[in-house]
Every structure is written in structure tokens, then in C-alpha cells.
Amino acid sequence: MSTVPAAPKKVNRAGLEILPYRGGKTTLCAGCGHNAITERLIEAFWELGVEPWSVVKLSGIGCSSKTPAYFLSQSHGFNAVHGRAPAVSTGTLLANHQLRCVTVSGDGDTASIGIGHFMHMLRRNVPLIYIIENNGVYGLTKGQFSATADLGAKLKTGTVNQLQPVDCCLAGIEMGATLVARSFSGDKRQLSAILKASIAHNGLSVIDVISPCVTFNDHAGSTKSYAYMKDHDEPLHELDFVPAFEEIDVEFDEGESRVVEMHDGSKLVLHKLERDYDPSNRIHALEVLHEATRRDEVLTGIIYLDRTRPSFTEALNLVDAPLATLAEEQVRPSREILEQINEEFR
Amino acid sequence: MQASPNVPPMSAAQYAHDERPQRVVNDFSIQVATVNGSGSQTANIVLMRSIFQMGVPVSGKNLFPSNIAGLPTWFTIRASCEGYIGRKKEIDFCVAMNPETAQEDVMKLEPGAAVVYDAPLRLNELRHDLHFYPVPFDQLVGPVCPEPKLRKLVRNMIYDGVVAHLLGIDLEETRKALYKQFGERKRKAAEMNWGAVVAGRDYAAAHLEKTDPFAIEPMDRTAGKLIIEGNTAAALGCLFAGVTVLTWYPITPSSSLAEALIHYLGRYRHDGETGKATYAVVQAEDELASIGMAVGAGWAGARSMTCTSGPGISLMSEFIGLAYYAEIPVVIIDVQRVGPSTGLPTRTMQGDILSNALVSHGDTMHPVLFPSSPEECFTMAQAAFDLAEQFQTPVFVNMDLDLGMNNWMSDALPYPETPLQRGKVLTAADLERLGGFARYKDVDGDGVPYRTLPGTRHPKAAYFTRGTGHNEFAVYSEREDDWIQNMDRLARKLETVRGRLPAPDTQLAGGAKIGLVSAGTSRYAMEESRDQLSREYGVDASWLRLKAFPFPVELAGFIDRHDRVYVIDQNRDAQLLLLMRMNMSAERIAKLRSVRYYGGLPLDARTVTDSIVSQEGL
Incomplete structure (x- = not known):
């Protein structure tokens, strides 16, 4: 018998291997962009050492909404109804504002059936990570256009989209999200940094991830294909994320990079590319998005970041303990109070 | 027509032709x-x-x-x-x-x-x-x-x-x-x-x-009593039920319930030291969102509720079905009114009896409570939260505009004597002891499974919630046997609920040939109509006042005791009667008669009496 001890398995700062951060086996198509996003989520939560029990993952209906079953198997998950995960997520956080919430949706969920809920979630700045796995088509119903399909985009059948697309990032900035990003499922480094920044952010993060559908929208004429993204992806900056627990002195050349300190003390580093981009300037953020659309470019990176606006649950001024855990004596007024109320009606 | 031994005080109509009206x-x-x-x-x-x-x-x-x-x-x-x-x-x-x-x-x-x-x-x-x-x-x-x-x-x-x-x-x-x-x-x-x-x-x-x-001359029949609207009493019921999350969308006639609750929460539910709230209220963007938030909050362990009226229930129906299948507690108070859209939004109707009991697609069935007075609004609102959490399912409180928005004389609201019933929730310590759990397994044989709440600090606590097919372990399944097993357990759960609902109020008249059945605010017309039948026609009628659906086992016995049973509905299509007919034998169905009123005003006794007199051929 061999007495050689097994190599110690790699654990994160929560003392956990990566396994609990994984989920069930994906049932999506091989090559689906959504699977790559799932992988980035697993890595981000594991690398930052977030305890799985403190996370909830919610979704609506669609290919994207299946994915919460494929990551964080030790976190409570809820596959709700089409387009309305923002409402369920909001309610979940009302019951327990200490939870970290990841809400995964698609372009059908967000930009069509659930656009009302999406808008009001933005207004409220509900503190959660809202990922839009955006492929421009309905996959589960076999390839109809969604509301994020670009003008002139072509379906496999040859049908051309003649309607204005919904830009979820523009909506996010306009309506009150406090971290707004766009990324591409094929850009590991950028997406990873954005996800980590959103975990560190206190407020609503809206991440619109172009995630090609290999079955229904990866052909010539599609504007959400791998090939199209390869040609049209226009990163605003290169991103690095330095967690608060990594005691590394980050020193960057001021002319080359911007360092933004996040809510939990971690640092987001924006390395300048063609221009110096300040994500805290809201009007400018809207301008660059419109400008990119005019040039047929897909602008990616952290487009907007506001670290000052209170989140929805903060604004509600809730007691520190989750409402779900309050004891009877905290939530049922006394006999004397009922008698006082009765007297008012006599 | 028989003269009654008790001559009532004259009404205006009666003395019209009298030269010298009495007082x-x-x-x-x-x-x-x-x-x-x-x-x-x-x-x-x-x-x-x-x-x-x-x-x-x-x-x-x-x-x-x-x-x-x-x-x-x-x-x-x-x-x-x-x-x-x-x-x-x-x-x-x-x-x-x-x-x-x-x-x-x-x-x-x-x-x-x-x-x-x-x-x-x-x-x-x-x-x-x-x-x-x-x-x-x-x-x-x-x-x-x-x-x-x-x-x-x-x-x-x-x-x-x-x-x-x-x-x-x-x-x-x-x-x-x-x-x-x-x-x-x-x-x-x-x-x-x-x-x-x-x-x-x-x-x-x-x-x-x-x-x-x-x-008007002084009497002594109101000492200690209150004048209160049903919506206020229901709001107070929610307050004393320890509601923690209210999500709502304004709609007549339920808005004043939400507003009363917000008022009392503001008065009585802030932490004495920090001033922080022990509740959350959200005025949502629509009823789809208000129920969605309430379901999310119920899933995560809050005592959550929404209040609305018929049109809101229509919008909520998909979520209510999801909550039924995913087994999530939530309280829905429906203050019924007339009509969809512009309808007659300020008139009263028992228009949602069927929809409350059956709303959503697939096989769905929900417990419904029928308060008839402010006091019952108060106690049943509390019961609704207990039932929702004990049975992990949406529970309806079926009110109407007459009850909700009008002024009622009521007994003082009684302080709740039982602790909050929070249902089968496993803690981290429970999980440690048990080594895990199966979310949808019928451990106790009552159809009611155990649940864990998000945020429970244990590696075995998590499960994946979905409306679609799942097996006992909450794992996705489209297997025929898993589906049938789950449906049968849900039916079993509803049978358990039946035994835990408020018992009906039954008043038997000795030797009575006819019985009356009502729910909700029909109560007041019934009390007076029974006296009219007795006084004016010498007909005694028994009366069973339903307080909840699934209907109690006593209902069958009540029908058996009488030759004919009049079911009183404040709607055109006899919704209460139709609901009673589900799962009822042909012999009993044959005894049922319908009394209906649907003019939008609160039901009056004379309408009930006239209908029964006509059908009885008196």
C-alpha cells in the first residue's frame, strides 16, 4: 500500500474547495455562451471566498434561467416565472437583506415580458447582481427574435429585424442601476473582473453579457455571433480586480490606470486603452453607448459606476436582523397596544 | 302569509295610509x-x-x-x-x-x-x-x-x-x-x-x-363595541399576525387595507432603540410584481402578504400557481368588487369565490377564508398567516367591498391567545442532527413537507425551487411517477388543511325542512331573512355559515338533514354553489337551490326572503 499522502486540495479563504461552487451538469447546447458565464460565476464566487449559504440565485424562464441549477449547489435557488425574477428577487431581499443575490435572466425575460419589472428594479437600486445572458433570440421556443436583436440582424430563416433594439445598459444608467457593465461571454478576463466588482458592489449591478446562441443565432448576418463579437467588441478599458483580503499594495501609473475602491474595500483597476474613461460620469456613459451603437461597435467594460446612492434595502431602514428571523415579541404588538387601538374605535 | 306573534315596530311603508302615524x-x-x-x-x-x-x-x-x-x-x-x-x-x-x-x-x-x-x-x-x-x-x-x-x-x-x-x-x-x-x-x-x-x-x-x-331613543346595546371598517380590522389582523413584508399595488377597494396597515406598522413596528423597521412595505409596479415580491419574501421566510381585488387576482394567477407547486407561503387578501377594468369598481360583489379557490393553471386549489365581520377580518387575517406557513401554500382571505370599506359595529378585537405558527422549517442544527433533508418528502404523512430558508448556514440546507416537475429531493424531473406522486401529496396536504380551518357556524332549527348556506357578508341578510321567514311565513330555516374552503365535512351532514338547501350568492353565476358541487354526490346536489343577487349593492334581507318564498311557493 502506498503511504504517499494525497496532495492537499486547493481551498479558498472560506476553507472550501471549488466543488460546492459548482452545480448540476448543464443541459444547454455545447458551445452555448451561457455555459461560459456559469464558469465565470463559479470562479468569481470561489475566488472571493463567498460562503455559498449566504447566496441566493434566482431566474425567470428561458435557456439563461436554467443556469442557476449549474452553479453554487449549496445556495438556495429559485427558477421563477418568465420575466419576473426581479420581483421575486426583491421580495427575497426584503425577507433577508443579508443575502447576496444573483439573478440570471435572458433578453426575452428582461427586454420583453419582464421589462416593466426590470425598469422598476433599476429605479429601486435593489442590491443584487442582475445578469442578462443576451443572445438576441428565444432559444427554448426555437429561434424567434428577441427585443435586443439589432436593427438589420438576420435570423437563420432570412428574416431581418426592422425594430429598434432595447439597450439594457442605456436603460440601466437612465433608470438608476449603480453598476452597469457590458461584456462578452468569450472574454474571460473582462467578465471575471466585472463579476467580482459586482460582488463587491453595494447596490444593483446590471451586466449585459453578449452570449452567442450556437444553435439559432451564430450564423452570418447575426449581430450576436462569436464571429461578430470578435470583429465588433470594443473594450473601454482592461480590468483588474484586487480583493480586499489580498494585502497587495496596488500601485499603478496614474496616467495609465484608474483605481476605484469598492464598497468592501477591494479595488477595481481600469487600465486605459485608447482613452481615459471615467465610469462615474453618467452623461458621458450615455454618450459613449450611443456613439458606439452609431459605429456598429459593441462597447464592453464597466460603463457606469455610482458608489454613493443607497440601495433599496438601505433606504427601507430595516432592522439589522433579517425580517424572516424576527421573533414573535418583535413583530406582534402587546395586549396593551391592542386595547389602545380598540379604544380609538369606541 | 302568517302573522307573527312579535309585531315589529312599523316602518314608513306600513303606516303610509294611517292618518296618525305611530312613533x-x-x-x-x-x-x-x-x-x-x-x-x-x-x-x-x-x-x-x-x-x-x-x-x-x-x-x-x-x-x-x-x-x-x-x-x-x-x-x-x-x-x-x-x-x-x-x-x-x-x-x-x-x-x-x-x-x-x-x-x-x-x-x-x-x-x-x-x-x-x-x-x-x-x-x-x-x-x-x-x-x-x-x-x-x-x-x-x-x-x-x-x-x-x-x-x-x-x-x-x-x-x-x-x-x-x-x-x-x-x-x-x-x-x-x-x-x-x-x-x-x-x-x-x-x-x-x-x-x-x-x-x-x-x-x-x-x-x-x-x-x-x-x-332615536337611548338603548344599551353598543357598550364596549367598536365602529370600524373591515379593511382596518383586517390590517390590524395582519399587524398582530406579525406580518413582515407587505407588497401591494393600489386598487379599489383594497387600497385602504394596505394604507391602514402602513399606518399601524409605522406606529407600532419600529425598534424602540434604533427606530429601525421590523417590516418592509413596497408599493410595486403592478400586481404581477406585488405577488412576485410576496412570493419571494415568503420563500425566504418572511410573513408576507399582498392585498388586491379581482382584477389583481387575474394578473397574479401565474405566480399563485407557481407558489402552489413550489409550496411557498403567502397571504392574499382579496377585497372583492364588481367587474373587470372600469367595471363597477366601487360596488360590492362576491365575484372571486371560484377564482380564489381555483386560480391558476394545471390542478390548483387554495385555502380560502370567508370573514363576515370586522372581528373575523381580524382573526382570519391572523389565521391566514398561520395556515400559509404551516401548509406552505398561498392562502386567500376573501372579503368584499361592503365588508372592507363600510362601517361596522363590532365587538372589541380580541388579543391573539396562540403563538405564531411558523410551520415545518428546519434550522442548521436540525440539519446537523438529521444529516440532510428532502424538500418535498411527506415525512409525517400529512402531505406537508419540511423546508429550509435561504441563508441557513449549513451545506445541506440548499435546494432548488421550481414550479416544474421535481422529485422529493427538489431535483428536476419529468417522470410520470414523480409527477403523480407529487400531485397526490399536494391533494393530501389540502385534506390536512381542511381539518385545520375555522369551523362553520351552524344554527339548526328543530324540524326545519329547509337549510340556508352562506359565506362572507351575506351573513347579515341571512340573520334578518331567517327572522322574516319565521315571522312572516312561519317557516323555520336552519343556517350554515361557511368560514373556509375546502368546505368542512359538516356541510354534507347539513344538506342531508334538510329537504332543500338554499345557497346564497352575491354573484350571477352562483359561484359558492358551484364550488360546493365539486366532489358532491348527485343526491346532495339535487337538494341545492340558488339565491343570487348581483346588483352591486350590499345584499339585503328582503331580496333573500323574496327569492326563497318564491321558490318554496309560499
């Missing part, structure tokens, strides 16, 4: 016709409370339009020494303040009724068989209200003084009622309005000679 004491109805937005609600409540404070049972019903200001509104006060507080069809004493409707209001009265009216309307020229009291309101209001802008509001208080004088209401009680209504903070307004009452009284004393027979 009619504490048994008549007053209707005040005004324009909405004119502040008449305050004057009407003060008038009603004055009578109540004299110990006379009263009820107050506001018949109002879907409009902010300018359309006709009628407020009916019924004084009843017998304690009947349902709607009375006939108006005995009319206060005609609205020029738009005054002529029609007067033409509809039975002969012998009394009319107080604004003198310039000259209503006395319309008929010669009524008692007319002209009052020059515009002349009287000037001296008591120097501010012209306020005159429209203060003017209405004058009729309180006139009516108090004519009916013999103790003006001291009117004064108390008025100051109570305005409260300490509006003392100046109260003083001006009191001036108006006195001016009305003085005018009536000096210029009006009483010729009508109606009078």
Missing part, C-alpha cells in the same frame, strides 16, 4: 345624498356615531362613485333596535343635499318618509305624501364659516344639527362624536364644525315642526 323608534334608515369630495363623509360618520353612542345598533354604508370629486354619493345609516346591520332596502329618512339627484332621490321614497333638503331645491313641490323639512343651508353656513373656501365642507355639518334635532339625538353625543372624528390635532376645525351643528340645531328648533314618526 318609529330606533328602527329606520337614513340616507344622505351628497356630492363626493364635499366633506360629507365626516358629517355622516359623526351622525352615525351619535346614534351609536346612544346605545343604538347602527351600520353605515357608503355608496360612492369611482371619481375623486363631483359625482353623487349616498351614505346610508341604519339604526336597528333588533341589531340588524345589513342593508335595508327602503329609505325612511332622506337628507337631500345633491341638486343633481335630489328629485330622483325623493321620487324613490316610500310614502311617509321624511326629507330634509336644501330649501332652494323646492322638493316639497314634488310629492304630497312625505314629511318635508326645508333648510336654507347657504344662509346658515355664512355666519359659522367666515372662510368662503371652507363653506362647501362645513355646510354639510349643518344637517347633522338639523337631523339630530328632528330625531331627538342627544346633541352632547354629536359633540363627542365630532371631536373624536376631528381628533386633537384639528381642534380649530372641530370648533368651526361644531358651530355648524349648533346652527343647524337652532334653525330646526326655531323653524321646523316635526311631523314624521322617526325617533
Whole structure:
């Protein structure tokens, strides 16, 4: 018998291997962009050492909404109804504002059936990570256009989209999200940094991830294909994320990079590319998005970041303990109070 | 028709042809016709409370339009020494303040009724068989209200003084009622309005000679009782149920429930030291979101609720089905009204009995509670939270506009004597002891599984919630056997619920051939109709008042005891009767008869009596 001890398995700062951060086996198509996003989520939560029990993952209906079953198997998950995960997520956080919430949706969920809920979630700045796995088509119903399909985009059948697309990032900035990003499922480094920044952010993060559908929208004429993204992806900056627990002195050349300190003390580093981009300037953020659309470019990176606006649950001024855990004596007024109320009606 | 041994006090209709009308004491109805937005609600409540404070049972019903200001509104006060507080069809004493409707209001009265009216309307020229009291309101209001802008509001208080004088209401009680209504903070307004009452009284004393027979005399039947709206009582029930999350979208007639609850939460549910809230309220973007948030909150362990009306239930139906299948506690209070869209949003109806019990797709069935009084609104709101958490399912509280928005005389609301029932929730310590759990397994044989809450600090706590097929371990499954097993367990769970619901109120009449079955606010018409049947026709009828669905086992026995059973519905399609027919034997179904009213007003006893008399061939 061999007495050689097994190599110690790699654990994160929560003392956990990566396994609990994984989920069930994906049932999506091989090559689906959504699977790559799932992988980035697993890595981000594991690398930052977030305890799985403190996370909830919610979704609506669609290919994207299946994915919460494929990551964080030790976190409570809820596959709700089409387009309305923002409402369920909001309610979940009302019951327990200490939870970290990841809400995964698609372009059908967000930009069509659930656009009302999406808008009001933005207004409220509900503190959660809202990922839009955006492929421009309905996959589960076999390839109809969604509301994020670009003008002139072509379906496999040859049908051309003649309607204005919904830009979820523009909506996010306009309506009150406090971290707004766009990324591409094929850009590991950028997406990873954005996800980590959103975990560190206190407020609503809206991440619109172009995630090609290999079955229904990866052909010539599609504007959400791998090939199209390869040609049209226009990163605003290169991103690095330095967690608060990594005691590394980050020193960057001021002319080359911007360092933004996040809510939990971690640092987001924006390395300048063609221009110096300040994500805290809201009007400018809207301008660059419109400008990119005019040039047929897909602008990616952290487009907007506001670290000052209170989140929805903060604004509600809730007691520190989750409402779900309050004891009877905290939530049922006394006999004397009922008698006082009765007297008012006599 | 048989004469009753107990001769009731005469009503206006009865003495119409009598030369010398007798006195009619504490048994008549007053209707005040005004324009909405004119502040008449305050004057009407003060008038009603004055009578109540004299110990006379009263009820107050506001018949109002879907409009902010300018359309006709009628407020009916019924004084009843017998304690009947349902709607009375006939108006005995009319206060005609609205020029738009005054002529029609007067033409509809039975002969012998009394009319107080604004003198310039000259209503006395319309008929010669009524008692007319002209009052020059515009002349009287000037001296008591120097501010012209306020005159429209203060003017209405004058009729309180006139009516108090004519009916013999103790003006001291009117004064108390008025100051109570305005409260300490509006003392100046109260003083001006009191001036108006006195001016009305003085005018009536000096210029009006009483010729009508109606009078209020002191009784002792209201001691300790409250005057309260059902929506307020239901809101208080939620407060004392320890509600932690309210998500809602404004809709008549449920908005005042949410607003009352918000008021009381603000008063009583802030941490004494930090001032922080032990509740969250969100006015959502629509009913889809309000139920979605309530379901999310219920899933994560809050005592969560929403309140709405029929159109809202329609919008919520997909989520309610999801909550049924995913087994999530949530309380839905439905204050029913008439019609979809613009419908008759300010009129009452039992329009959602079927929808509450069955709403959503696939096989869905939900517990429904039917409160009939403010006290039951209070206790059943609490029961709803306990049931929802114990059985992990949506629970409906089926109210209606009449109950929710009208003023009811009620017993004092009783302090809850049982602790909150939070249901089968496993903690991290439980999981450590058990080594894990299966979310949808019927461990106890009652169909009710165990759940864990998000945030439970244990590696075995998590499960994946979905509406679609799942096996006992909450794992996705489209297997035939998994689906059937789950459906059968859900049916078993509902059977367990049946045994834990509020028991019906049964009143058996010895030897009665007919039985009556009702739910909700039909109660008041039933109480009075049974007396009418007995007094006027010598027919005794038993009565079973349902308090919850799934219906109790007692219902079958009640039907068996009687030859014919009349089911009273405040809707056209006999929804309560249809629901009873589900799972009922052909023999029992054959005994059922239907009494229906769907005109949008609160059900009155005479309508019920007439229908039964006609069907019985009496």
C-alpha cells in the first residue's frame, strides 16, 4: 500500500474547495455562451471566498434561467416565472437583506415580458447582481427574435429585424442601476473582473453579457455571433480586480490606470486603452453607448459606476436582523397596544 | 302569509295610509345624498356615531362613485333596535343635499318618509305624501364659516344639527362624536364644525315642526363595541399576525387595507432603540410584481402578504400557481368588487369565490377564508398567516367591498391567545442532527413537507425551487411517477388543511325542512331573512355559515338533514354553489337551490326572503 499522502486540495479563504461552487451538469447546447458565464460565476464566487449559504440565485424562464441549477449547489435557488425574477428577487431581499443575490435572466425575460419589472428594479437600486445572458433570440421556443436583436440582424430563416433594439445598459444608467457593465461571454478576463466588482458592489449591478446562441443565432448576418463579437467588441478599458483580503499594495501609473475602491474595500483597476474613461460620469456613459451603437461597435467594460446612492434595502431602514428571523415579541404588538387601538374605535 | 306573534315596530311603508302615524323608534334608515369630495363623509360618520353612542345598533354604508370629486354619493345609516346591520332596502329618512339627484332621490321614497333638503331645491313641490323639512343651508353656513373656501365642507355639518334635532339625538353625543372624528390635532376645525351643528340645531328648533314618526331613543346595546371598517380590522389582523413584508399595488377597494396597515406598522413596528423597521412595505409596479415580491419574501421566510381585488387576482394567477407547486407561503387578501377594468369598481360583489379557490393553471386549489365581520377580518387575517406557513401554500382571505370599506359595529378585537405558527422549517442544527433533508418528502404523512430558508448556514440546507416537475429531493424531473406522486401529496396536504380551518357556524332549527348556506357578508341578510321567514311565513330555516374552503365535512351532514338547501350568492353565476358541487354526490346536489343577487349593492334581507318564498311557493 502506498503511504504517499494525497496532495492537499486547493481551498479558498472560506476553507472550501471549488466543488460546492459548482452545480448540476448543464443541459444547454455545447458551445452555448451561457455555459461560459456559469464558469465565470463559479470562479468569481470561489475566488472571493463567498460562503455559498449566504447566496441566493434566482431566474425567470428561458435557456439563461436554467443556469442557476449549474452553479453554487449549496445556495438556495429559485427558477421563477418568465420575466419576473426581479420581483421575486426583491421580495427575497426584503425577507433577508443579508443575502447576496444573483439573478440570471435572458433578453426575452428582461427586454420583453419582464421589462416593466426590470425598469422598476433599476429605479429601486435593489442590491443584487442582475445578469442578462443576451443572445438576441428565444432559444427554448426555437429561434424567434428577441427585443435586443439589432436593427438589420438576420435570423437563420432570412428574416431581418426592422425594430429598434432595447439597450439594457442605456436603460440601466437612465433608470438608476449603480453598476452597469457590458461584456462578452468569450472574454474571460473582462467578465471575471466585472463579476467580482459586482460582488463587491453595494447596490444593483446590471451586466449585459453578449452570449452567442450556437444553435439559432451564430450564423452570418447575426449581430450576436462569436464571429461578430470578435470583429465588433470594443473594450473601454482592461480590468483588474484586487480583493480586499489580498494585502497587495496596488500601485499603478496614474496616467495609465484608474483605481476605484469598492464598497468592501477591494479595488477595481481600469487600465486605459485608447482613452481615459471615467465610469462615474453618467452623461458621458450615455454618450459613449450611443456613439458606439452609431459605429456598429459593441462597447464592453464597466460603463457606469455610482458608489454613493443607497440601495433599496438601505433606504427601507430595516432592522439589522433579517425580517424572516424576527421573533414573535418583535413583530406582534402587546395586549396593551391592542386595547389602545380598540379604544380609538369606541 | 302568517302573522307573527312579535309585531315589529312599523316602518314608513306600513303606516303610509294611517292618518296618525305611530312613533318609529330606533328602527329606520337614513340616507344622505351628497356630492363626493364635499366633506360629507365626516358629517355622516359623526351622525352615525351619535346614534351609536346612544346605545343604538347602527351600520353605515357608503355608496360612492369611482371619481375623486363631483359625482353623487349616498351614505346610508341604519339604526336597528333588533341589531340588524345589513342593508335595508327602503329609505325612511332622506337628507337631500345633491341638486343633481335630489328629485330622483325623493321620487324613490316610500310614502311617509321624511326629507330634509336644501330649501332652494323646492322638493316639497314634488310629492304630497312625505314629511318635508326645508333648510336654507347657504344662509346658515355664512355666519359659522367666515372662510368662503371652507363653506362647501362645513355646510354639510349643518344637517347633522338639523337631523339630530328632528330625531331627538342627544346633541352632547354629536359633540363627542365630532371631536373624536376631528381628533386633537384639528381642534380649530372641530370648533368651526361644531358651530355648524349648533346652527343647524337652532334653525330646526326655531323653524321646523316635526311631523314624521322617526325617533332615536337611548338603548344599551353598543357598550364596549367598536365602529370600524373591515379593511382596518383586517390590517390590524395582519399587524398582530406579525406580518413582515407587505407588497401591494393600489386598487379599489383594497387600497385602504394596505394604507391602514402602513399606518399601524409605522406606529407600532419600529425598534424602540434604533427606530429601525421590523417590516418592509413596497408599493410595486403592478400586481404581477406585488405577488412576485410576496412570493419571494415568503420563500425566504418572511410573513408576507399582498392585498388586491379581482382584477389583481387575474394578473397574479401565474405566480399563485407557481407558489402552489413550489409550496411557498403567502397571504392574499382579496377585497372583492364588481367587474373587470372600469367595471363597477366601487360596488360590492362576491365575484372571486371560484377564482380564489381555483386560480391558476394545471390542478390548483387554495385555502380560502370567508370573514363576515370586522372581528373575523381580524382573526382570519391572523389565521391566514398561520395556515400559509404551516401548509406552505398561498392562502386567500376573501372579503368584499361592503365588508372592507363600510362601517361596522363590532365587538372589541380580541388579543391573539396562540403563538405564531411558523410551520415545518428546519434550522442548521436540525440539519446537523438529521444529516440532510428532502424538500418535498411527506415525512409525517400529512402531505406537508419540511423546508429550509435561504441563508441557513449549513451545506445541506440548499435546494432548488421550481414550479416544474421535481422529485422529493427538489431535483428536476419529468417522470410520470414523480409527477403523480407529487400531485397526490399536494391533494393530501389540502385534506390536512381542511381539518385545520375555522369551523362553520351552524344554527339548526328543530324540524326545519329547509337549510340556508352562506359565506362572507351575506351573513347579515341571512340573520334578518331567517327572522322574516319565521315571522312572516312561519317557516323555520336552519343556517350554515361557511368560514373556509375546502368546505368542512359538516356541510354534507347539513344538506342531508334538510329537504332543500338554499345557497346564497352575491354573484350571477352562483359561484359558492358551484364550488360546493365539486366532489358532491348527485343526491346532495339535487337538494341545492340558488339565491343570487348581483346588483352591486350590499345584499339585503328582503331580496333573500323574496327569492326563497318564491321558490318554496309560499
